[in-house]
Amino acid sequence: MKLGFSAADEAFRAECAAWLHEQMAGPFADIRGIPNLCDAIPRRKEWEQQLAAHRWSCIGWPEEWGGRDATLAQQVIFAEEYARAGAPNRINHIGVELAGPTILAFGSAEQKARYLPGIAAGTAIWCQGYSEPGAGSDLANVKTRARLEGEPGAEEWVVNGQKVWTSLAHYSDMIFVVARSEEGSRGPKGLSFLLMDMDQPGIEVRPIGQMNGEAEFNETFLTDARCPADAMLGAQGEGWQVAMALLAFERGVSTLGQQMQFRNELDAVIAAARANGLAADPVVRQRIARAETGLRLMRYGALRMLSGTDLAAIDGAALTYKIQWATWRRNLGELAMDVLGQAGEIAPGEEYRWPLLPNMYLFSRSDTIYGGTNQIQRNLIAERGLGLPREPRGTP
């Protein structure tokens, strides 16, 4: 057990810190510290490509596919320095952290060659087609259908249905879709995992307005949407396994980057308390200390989870991570508003758009819902983590 970094790690830190600061001070200063995921999309695509040009886009990937085979320590360091430099949230998070590793794990050589370079180069932005109006918490209740059509040798999947909460779909190039490929199947059986081009007449995206005034999430309508027969990851009818493996990557290294964002948010709360004098309030101090403790424990929880050899292994730390961070951030949002007081309830401009902390207060109410509600997380922890019996099924 060792927490410190080696001299080689520190040299790596110096290298990436220097490059990141140079970028954020110079060519990309205009998007430094940009808070949300919906602004300045063209510039952020350029930033993705700039990262790729210097091989900083997906450092945990194999060198063969544009990565650096970075060690865990290096990935920790890069996430820290990325945030410290004020670099913007990655708009291709889903491509780099979820689609990529899943294709690396399940894709054929041909599929890897087809999809990975675009992600690594920052030219293919991805989104995720899981949830449906009737398949939220009950994710296996997918109704979107996929059927194979066309002449032998030129078959295509034809997909019909509706996805919802498709984060960032409105500027994505690719989507992975969980669809029912076996007529009449139910639950997790008979699903397939398809990789589809967003730029086609069969796909329509409608943004969903959120309570914070923005629209990061979307409804995605698939009406005879198409993809080649071989744009399927894993075997036909075994899409559920692929979908679940992908979710495990969500608990992977990407958590470190997210934590650096949380660090910035907590620092902003502390700064606000210092500015208005509440930093001297013993009750506020207790709450800040709790937040600080929680953030540190997320960090060390993530390191504990990542120090295990098998990333996909579901151990306690991994199972509990989602509810932990979502709850922490919801509480931080409440603390932030209590610290800001009424000043935090007034927007700076004429539009219904919010600065970092009030926006976090509002947006964090969705953190405990998307990607599995806190309730679903507790079910998972109890049944998978503690081995408790499942509930009886069926109507009362």
Add this chain to the structure above:
Amino acid sequence: MKLGFSAADEAFRAECAAWLHEQMAGPFADIRGIPNLCDAIPRRKEWEQQLAAHRWSCIGWPEEWGGRDATLAQQVIFAEEYARAGAPNRINHIGVELAGPTILAFGSAEQKARYLPGIAAGTAIWCQGYSEPGAGSDLANVKTRARLEGEPGAEEWVVNGQKVWTSLAHYSDMIFVVARSEEGSRGPKGLSFLLMDMDQPGIEVRPIGQMNGEAEFNETFLTDARCPADAMLGAQGEGWQVAMALLAFERGVSTLGQQMQFRNELDAVIAAARANGLAADPVVRQRIARAETGLRLMRYGALRMLSGTDLAAIDGAALTYKIQWATWRRNLGELAMDVLGQAGEIAPGEEYRWPLLPNMYLFSRSDTIYGGTNQIQRNLIAERGLGLPREPRGTP
């Protein structure tokens, strides 16, 4: 809507306050402020009889049966003055507040004449035979059996089984028992409600040691225990209805006396904080303010509930009262120990016996369990109070 008391009420207050203070300063000074329910039993029986002799034993009952037909305001006042005088917790609480009202509601004229005078006189102490080892939260799963035996005209109920958590059974004269009187019946059907003499060879009581070092609860074994055929309240097989009606009385006026005890406990916490300086700690002050608020809201919740015309009517305030007070007291116990610090963890004497606040900290862990756990209370509130669907039954 009116909170103030009338001049007549205030005259009543003066009358009962004077009498109570006289008793507690004089003949019963030795049991003034005695904290638990297991000490000085003979003297406390004398106190019950003294109350009865002056018609203060069951003031809410009809005059015919030794009460005063007291109004709600008078009952509120009596509870306040009783506590203010430091009079000891009523050891016949179950007789006066539960058994009595239930017999008044369900008993025949003959049964009233047989049982009520003893309660009113303080000579018959009662206990409650509901829970069993396999029927805790699932109260309807009673296994104790009752069968009618003997010559026609001289029939007796013969009862076999085991009750548990029988509070104060070791010095009670009477017990009411829910027993299965129809062979092969299940759940709430086929139960009968029997009134039994404790002083008989068929009943054996074994105290259960509690975590606070005391033994207020007992196991009660019934082995061919007997009572007359007409010692049954309500119709045969309809004991569940009687048992549930009795539980509704638990949310009645007796809550007011209990609240005065809570008042004393909270005052002791405040006094301890004043004594050791923590009363100036802003975090402790917040917690005390929460406790004070909660206690006041219990009071006004109880008054709201009691101001309704039908005591047994299950409205929101009544349904939520148990979880509210049990949770409040558990939190007060934690606050008390935080205020006392390590001094609170040291017993004053050589025995494992605790003063008011540490004892409350320990004992309050049972408050959220007995009489329906907090979990069962939430089920009740959700299903009866909010009309939510029941859960599916059966094994997973």
Add this chain to the structure above:
Amino acid sequence: MEFAFTEEQAMIGETVRTFFADNATSDRTRAAMAATGRDAGLDRALWSAFAGELGLAGVGLPEAHGGAGLGMVEFAQVAEAAGARVAALPLLGTAMLGRAIAAGGSAAQQEAWLPRLAAGEVIGTAAWGGELTLAAGKLSGMVPYLPHGAAANLLLVPAAGEAWLVDLAAPGVTVTGHVTMDQTRPLATARLDGVVAERLADGAAALAAAHAAGWIGLAAEALGGAQAALDRTVAYSRERVQFGRPIGSFQAYKHRLADMMVEIEQARSAVYWAACAVDEGSPEALLALHAAKAFCAETFHMCAGNMIQLHGGIGFTWEHDAHLFFKRARSILSLYGSPQWHRERIAALVIDQGAAA
């Protein structure tokens, strides 16, 4: 001692609930939210109907001055019903001003203002803090965080140890409305540059009455909002099916709703205890007011947060009403003293002044 509504009170409750259910619809509220300028966050037609047809803008004001001659209990009933619909109405400030003038105004001031407040012709708003200077009889400085301040005509503000009425159309007054998180009650800032204001005869009494009305109004709104959040979530939970069952049949879901009910029942006791204590001049009144404001605000925020959570994805959309409740709850937490501030006042009463004894 009878802690239940009288028949008349029960009737008032029924009337206002029906009025707001019929009129303060989501569509109308959203139209008010989208409005800009003075009418931002104000459903003026609703306000007219409320003041005119219903005649309740002066619910807690004396009949001699055009009020309904009722008390804080009835005002709380109105605020509870308005809160249940997150109505876009300037109820709060108007009630605070009316009660302040009734308690601390001279006969002439009462004569001048109360009938117009009761008729809904004058919309009031009230300051909490702000630092004004008084020079040559004129007030100057900034007065921030005024609820419905842009729509208001009359401002109550403390300065130099007195309470003042400021005509917001007077020379030297500049009011700036803000885009506010809770768009149904936008905040504004008033700048005063040497403004001639009207000193109330008894400033202490006026401010105490204003605060009492403000705290009760907010607590009652919070109660109504919390109950509505619970009711709507219960209704949704019976319709929405996941895993082959209505989600309301899942125990964890039920228990969360049960916890909401437990808090709401206490909030109900708190609101009417405080209102009754004020009406009866009880020595407990101040304690009750602080307890009600702190407890109800937190209860509403918890319930509105749960409303979002238990609706799942649609709960955090703009389209669904959950965020209206949530944002109103957030604004109630902050307005006229945070829960922490109110609890510190309770602590002072019970620890330092022995009110517990």
Add this chain to the structure above:
Amino acid sequence: MEFAFTEEQAMIGETVRTFFADNATSDRTRAAMAATGRDAGLDRALWSAFAGELGLAGVGLPEAHGGAGLGMVEFAQVAEAAGARVAALPLLGTAMLGRAIAAGGSAAQQEAWLPRLAAGEVIGTAAWGGELTLAAGKLSGMVPYLPHGAAANLLLVPAAGEAWLVDLAAPGVTVTGHVTMDQTRPLATARLDGVVAERLADGAAALAAAHAAGWIGLAAEALGGAQAALDRTVAYSRERVQFGRPIGSFQAYKHRLADMMVEIEQARSAVYWAACAVDEGSPEALLALHAAKAFCAETFHMCAGNMIQLHGGIGFTWEHDAHLFFKRARSILSLYGSPQWHRERIAALVIDQGAAA
């Protein structure tokens, strides 16, 4: 950077878990609880086996002085395993004294005391506060709340800006053992009347090391206790049937257990973060120590409280072990600084000294 046990550490963990599971049985612990006098709350045979056969009384002490030459990580593993069985052992004070002397004792002091502490011959206890006066080289005053103080031989106590070792058998020392809520670690008060004590060479270093060991020891005990409370409750929930189902299949019950696991996983990170940070001399060490002590103590208390609650009636009986966990948890909250005190230290580090940056 590898936040996982080494193979050697994994082996140590396995060894101590087995040792305590086999030896620190409920019967033996209850026998220790029932004992009076110096051996109240002390399973002396267990202590001998732990120090002798297992050789781990000096787990965090240098090999040169008879210790195992390991660090705080391994000490935490020991304390975690002992905590999981609520073992009646004077591990805490003995470790605090050993680390204090190793860090702040002179060579002669180390030579004199460390081998005896590592061998378990000397049982240590340590003061937190207490006000002693130093006159003519002798200490006088009361030293309260000493864990296993009646059984201890040697006391570490701060006085006059220095750290001192007091031989509890020395003339002028009177030790009074108390009936303590947690009977597995009874508290005692030492009265000193002009006692000749031994000044440690570097008092600041000694106290810092003692506190680090104490906080890690308590946090690790709490982690072990919390995990045991969870494990035992899970096991019970699979056996106990109500309403025709194992109670562990009820969703509300499951979610409560899941919440315990969420906290325990964080507690685990906290303990080993702090232990590792101390071993590596990290600048985060102090923050980590305060975080670990506060977080783990509260986690254990929550879990032990839930253990009682989720066992229903039997959970609050004397016969069931749940109360042993609950009372140990309560005592951990209080020992060597309350969670509130530790959080205030964290706040000072991150707000006032900018450790967050």
